[in-house]
Amino acid sequence: MQSELTTDNTSATKLWKQEGARLSGPAWFATFALSAVGLMIIINQVFNLQLFGFRPISTSYYYIVIGLFMPVAFLSTPMREADSSQVHWYDWVFAAAAFGVCMYFAAHTNEILFRGWEFQAPMPVVVLSGLLVLLSLEAVRRCAGLPLFIICAVFATFPLYTGHMPGFLWGVQLSLSETMLSHSLGVESIIGIPMRVVADLLIGFIVFGVALTVSGGGVFFMDLASALMGHARGGPAKVAILSSGFFGSLSGSVISNVISTGSMTIPTMKRCGYPATYAGAVESCASTGGALMPPVMGSVAFVMASFMNVPYADIMVAATVPALLFYLVLLIQTDCYAARNGLKGLPKDQLPKLFLVLRSGWIFLISLAALVFLLLATNAEAKAPFYITVLLIITALIRAKRQHLLRPIIILIMEAGTTIALLVGVLAGVGMVVGSLAITGVGNAFSRELVQYAGGNPYLLLLFGALTSFILGMGMTVSACYIFLAVVLAPALVEGGFSVMASHLFILYWAMLSYITPPVAMAAVAASSIAKAPAMKTGMTAMRLGAILFILPFLFVLNPNLILQGSAVEGALAVSTAILSILMLAAASERYIYGLSRKAKAWEALVLLFGGLCLLAPETLSDLAGLASLVLVLGVGFLTRPVAVPAASSQKGE
Numbered sequence: 001m002q003s004e005l006t007t008d009n010t011s012a013t014k015l016w017k018q019e020g021a022r023l024s025g026p027a028w029f030a031t032f033a034l035s036a037v038g039l040m041i042i043i044n045q046v047f048n049l050q051l052f053g054f055r056p057i058s059t060s061y062y063y064i065v066i067g068l069f070m071p072v073a074f075l076s077t078p079m080r081e082a083d084s085s086q087v088h089w090y091d092w093v094f095a096a097a098a099f100g101v102c103m104y105f106a107a108h109t110n111e112i113l114f115r116g117w118e119f120q121a122p123m124p125v126v127v128l129s130g131l132l133v134l135l136s137l138e139a140v141r142r143c144a145g146l147p148l149f150i151i152c153a154v155f156a157t158f159p160l161y162t163g164h165m166p167g168f169l170w171g172v173q174l175s176l177s178e179t180m181l182s183h184s185l186g187v188e189s190i191i192g193i194p195m196r197v198v199a200d201l202l203i204g205f206i207v208f209g210v211a212l213t214v215s216g217g218g219v220f221f222m223d224l225a226s227a228l229m230g231h232a233r234g235g236p237a238k239v240a241i242l243s244s245g246f247f248g249s250l251s252g253s254v255i256s257n258v259i260s261t262g263s264m265t266i267p268t269m270k271r272c273g274y275p276a277t278y279a280g281a282v283e284s285c286a287s288t289g290g291a292l293m294p295p296v297m298g299s300v301a302f303v304m305a306s307f308m309n310v311p312y313a314d315i316m317v318a319a320t321v322p323a324l325l326f327y328l329v330l331l332i333q334t335d336c337y338a339a340r341n342g343l344k345g346l347p348k349d350q351l352p353k354l355f356l357v358l359r360s361g362w363i364f365l366i367s368l369a370a371l372v373f374l375l376l377a378t379n380a381e382a383k384a385p386f387y388i389t390v391l392l393i394i395t396a397l398i399r400a401k402r403q404h405l406l407r408p409i410i411i412l413i414m415e416a417g418t419t420i421a422l423l424v425g426v427l428a429g430v431g432m433v434v435g436s437l438a439i440t441g442v443g444n445a446f447s448r449e450l451v452q453y454a455g456g457n458p459y460l461l462l463l464f465g466a467l468t469s470f471i472l473g474m475g476m477t478v479s480a481c482y483i484f485l486a487v488v489l490a491p492a493l494v495e496g497g498f499s500v501m502a503s504h505l506f507i508l509y510w511a512m513l514s515y516i517t518p519p520v521a522m523a524a525v526a527a528s529s530i531a532k533a534p535a536m537k538t539g540m541t542a543m544r545l546g547a548i549l550f551i552l553p554f555l556f557v558l559n560p561n562l563i564l565q566g567s568a569v570e571g572a573l574a575v576s577t578a579i580l581s582i583l584m585l586a587a588a589s590e591r592y593i594y595g596l597s598r599k600a601k602a603w604e605a606l607v608l609l610f611g612g613l614c615l616l617a618p619e620t621l622s623d624l625a626g627l628a629s630l631v632l633v634l635g636v637g638f639l640t641r642p643v644a645v646p647a648a649s650s651q652k653g654e
Contacts, residue, residue, distance in 0.1 A: 101132050158436040221246035248286075262526070284515070318505060433483070462493070513546070523542070
């Protein structure tokens with residue numbers, strides 16, 4: 001993005017065509033106009049500006065947001081792969097229909113609320129409701145793919161036949177018109193929690209992330225990671241991990257993280273001796289963790305805050321230690337791999353100087369610190385990112401050439417608009433999944449049955465939850481998977497005796513891990529295309545590299561001190577034990593022992609694996625067993641290591 005700010009093209013349309021040839025001419029200007037108006041209305045609503053006396057009630061506002069950004073999704077996302085370079089007449093029809101239906105509902109909010117249109121409405125309203133359902137399904141198909149479309153379509157029609165379903169799947173059955181009205185006009189479906197989170201809270205953070213990139217923040221964090229870790233053993237892999245962590249914490253999008261940072265880090269890793277599959281695996285694992293990394297964590301964290309009815313700052317604080325442990329695992333794994341294979345870092349003369357990097361980009365660090373401060377110290381979650389965005393826009397304008405001052409603003413509006421459109425397109429469809437479960441009452445029944453099947457065994461319940469999250473995560477985005485499981489699984493975990501916060505983070509974590517696990521492994525597939533490596537082999541390598549990551553969610557759900565729910569002393573002890581466990585598990589996984597600086601023998605790897613697993617359980621006896629395992633390996637290693645014979649003694653003996 002930084003390079004776009006310094007190009008010499010004077011046409012805004014040409015600038016956008018560099019990024020996506022599909023948007024040009026009337027489609028580009030329509031997208032820009034809808035995005036600009038949408039952002040203005042959102043700012044007006046968030047800050048209660050009442051520009052021109054306009055401030056709609058919440059329900060009307062949600063329809064306006066959908067009506068402005070769903071058309072952008074239809075214009076910017078092709079119906080089929082063959083349409084990727086051109087907007088066709090039917091895309092305009094879909095866009096116009098979405099705009100018209102939503103604006104009609106926005107203008108008739110009083111009738112929806114006070115005349116009970118959600119339950120019974122005139123036939124034209126029923127037809128428009130059905131049209132909005134179909135448009136939402138088409139939007140989710142375009143924006144998220146066929147698997148999620150099928151899931152949303154099945155659940156959107158679920159109220160039509162739920163009265164004939166067996167067991168806990170039985171629920172209240174509705175007619176076709178009642179189902180369409182409930183989805184389109186009810187407050188639990190299309191304009192339910194997922195859409196309300198986007199409209200009320202998340203858009204500011206999307207704009208902030210785009211502004212950070214437009215102003216050069218992406219380049220800065222890549223340079224910062226290179227300056228900090230590029231010269232170390234296995235430096236290129238560590239740069240990939242750090243830069244992906246920085247970028248992912250702001251974007252929250254796994255695939256865009258892989259594409260943005262991986263295009264630079266993966267070729268560098270390959271040049272320094274890493275196999276192509278390993279380079280792709282490192283980048284895919286590191287990018288996946290962005291959905292868990294504060295301060296932004298992507299859309300799912302804001303949805304989580306709404307489901308739990310807690311401030312977003314609480315989610316951010318609770319996720320901090322699990323996220324840091326996630327990246328610490330990757331750093332230790334790659335360091336062990338580099339040590340075992342003799343991989344070096346990059347020469348310092350090929351790396352940016354830390355002082356120069358900090359001097360050129362200190363504003364980005366201040367921006368992040370200011371955002372975290374505002375989130376923790378104030379109750380203005382929706383407003384905070386807009387304040388910081390102003391600072392970043394000023395930075396972008398200062399860095400832009402005088403004849404291109406409008407360029408950063410245009411890019412900001414277009415990128416923010418298309419990003420919001422993708423979210424609106426996905427969450428309108430996902431909202432119908434949540435709505436169907438709520439309308440029919442099946443969501444609560446599913447939770448009760450899950451607890452019953454587990455037979456009161458908390459470990460079995462966690463295993464069920466992990467498998468459910470993982471399987472659904474293969475066909476859904478992280479946000480979609482979390483939203484579904486927050487309704488049907490989280491109550492079961494809470495009823496099983498686990499912390500509410502830990503239960504929701506557990507679901508998020510497992511849904512996230514499907515990005516690096518075959519057969520889907522979308523992050524690994526994206527990384528393999530850059531690395532020019534087989535996709536399945538890259539996915540298997542990512543799963544092996546991230547093996548310890550599959551253990552971490554059990555760690556913090558069984559020990560809430562790791563999500564900072566406890567005293568400071570207990571938290572520090574829990575974190576220290578977790579780090580020691582990670583070191584032992586990484587040594588076993590990569591067959592390299594730090595204290596002995598050599599490759600681990602088979603029995604040593606098994607003992608370290610056993611000890612590391614013992615340290616995961618928050619019990620005194622298990623901790624002692626883990627420490628004893630470590631002492632055994634290091635003690636035997638020191639006692640049996642070969643003694644170096646001094647050169648003088650050797651010559652004298654001869």
